[in-house]
Amino acid sequence: MARILVIEPNITLAKIYKTILVRNKHKVWLAKNAQEAINLADKNKPDIVILELQLPQHNGLEFLYEFRSYQEWRNTPVIIQSLVPSNEFKDNFILWHKLGIRDYLYKPKSTLLQLIDCVNRYLPQAIDSNP
Amino acid sequence: MLYFSIDMRGGYTDLPNSTNSTHLNESLDLLKVVAEEIKRPLIEIARASELASLTGQSSMKNVVTTVETSANMALELIDSYLLGLQLAGQQQFLELEPISIGSVLYDTAHDLDQFAKSHNAAIQLNFKKTHRSVMAHGSGLHTALVNMGRVIIESQAENNTSHSIINLGMHNYSGMVVAGIYSDIEPIAPINLRAACNLYGHSRQPFHQLSSSSAAGIFIANSILQAMSVRLRTARFNKQAGLAITLKPSYQMRLV
Numbered sequence: 001m002a003r004i005l006v007i008e009p010n011i012t013l014a015k016i017y018k019t020i021l022v023r024n025k026h027k028v029w030l031a032k033n034a035q036e037a038i039n040l041a042d043k044n045k046p047d048i049v050i051l052e053l054q055l056p057q058h059n060g061l062e063f064l065y066e067f068r069s070y071q072e073w074r075n076t077p078v079i080i081q082s083l084v085p086s087n088e089f090k091d092n093f094i095l096w097h098k099l100g101i102r103d104y105l106y107k108p109k110s111t112l113l114q115l116i117d118c119v120n121r122y123l124p125q126a127i128d129s130n131p
Numbered sequence: 132m133l134y135f136s137i138d139m140r141g142g143y144t145d146l147p148n149s150t151n152s153t154h155l156n157e158s159l160d161l162l163k164v165v166a167e168e169i170k171r172p173l174i175e176i177a178r179a180s181e182l183a184s185l186t187g188q189s190s191m192k193n194v195v196t197t198v199e200t201s202a203n204m205a206l207e208l209i210d211s212y213l214l215g216l217q218l219a220g221q222q223q224f225l226e227l228e229p230i231s232i233g234s235v236l237y238d239t240a241h242d243l244d245q246f247a248k249s250h251n252a253a254i255q256l257n258f259k260k261t262h263r264s265v266m267a268h269g270s271g272l273h274t275a276l277v278n279m280g281r282v283i284i285e286s287q288a289e290n291n292t293s294h295s296i297i298n299l300g301m302h303n304y305s306g307m308v309v310a311g312i313y314s315d316i317e318p319i320a321p322i323n324l325r326a327a328c329n330l331y332g333h334s335r336q337p338f339h340q341l342s343s344s345s346a347a348g349i350f351i352a353n354s355i356l357q358a359m360s361v362r363l364r365t366a367r368f369n370k371q372a373g374l375a376i377t378l379k380p381s382y383q384m385r386l387v
Contacts (some may be wrong), residue, residue: 012249032290056343057317112185
């Protein structure tokens with residue numbers, strides 16, 4: 001079981017992600033924006049973060065800079081699940097690596113099963129980074 | 132330089148001047164934001180269907196209503212886009228008529244009600260019973276208000292944790308009638324609205340202070356209002372901030 005923070009402004013999608021992740025025995029918290037996400041992360045110490053880049057006010061990358069600035073979250077796996085296609089960031093792989101982005105799922109083409117696979121793939125790593 | 136437009140048969144037609152080209156560019160920019168916006172409800176429907184097949188119907192109860200509302204709003208967005216194109220095409224001959232702004236706001240509240248409920252908000256009408264009539268294109272004004280409302284509702288849901296009240300309000304200002312949609316989200320500055328209007332079609336989140344989406348509703352509303360020679364602006368009403376339209380009052384219906 002992992003503690004997962006899902007940062008998703010779309011209420012319907014957030015509910016869908018929560019339902020499927022809870023069914024897979026994970027504990028899930030939902031945040032709609034960057035500020036809420038930081039507060040929830042502080043309170044609940046997530047093992048994995050699933051992040052949409054298009055957030056209101058502060059975008060996903062701004063959130064990541066802030067998130068990574070805390071020592072305890074330096075190695076927490078972050079999975080991007082976004083409406084923004086990954087090829088728009090083709091020049092930014094170094095930045096991705098720096099920000100510790102483990103995987104990138106393009107929302108229109110990624111299924112719930114792929115999301116679950118992705119979470120399970122980074123689960124051992126996640127538990128190690130947040131003992 | 133040659134200018135091209137894509138006709139309905141998929142070929143190209145020469146355009147004689149740059150005005151048509153500008154209009155085409157604006158339409159394409161609007162089409163881009165609409166396409167981005169339409170992706171969202173389609174993803175919701177796709178993932179909700181997948182969830183149903185993975186887990187059975189029981190888990191669907193929570194999401195099925197919101198998915199239906201989103202699908203309906205997506206269809207409305209397409210209709211609004213088409214109405215905007217149609218009004219822009221007949222701008223010089225657009226028939227403005229005296230209409231009751233109160234009844235337009237009432238219809239708007241009715242259309243947004245379910246969408247607001249699914250986003251943890253409630254719609255409230257806020258104007259005096261003495262309905263003013265204004266000179267406008269009835270369905271254009273209604274469509275613009277519904278689209279503005281949808282963006283405001285989504286925005287408050289993304290930024291607020293508690294249940295919110297969205298006000299549909301009307302008041303008089305300098306002899307004009309101001310109708311708008313207001314919420315408790317951070318005040319929307321006029322400079323942000325102007326910047327967003329310049330950015331749309333070029334940015335995925337042109338109005339990032341307000342919404343995580345492409346905020347297509349605002350730009351569709353703006354295109355409809357422009358066809359009616361009315362300007363979309365930011366406004367404050369009863370300590371809330373929002374988007375409003377200033378309309379010219381009509382005195383004809385006062386006799387009725």
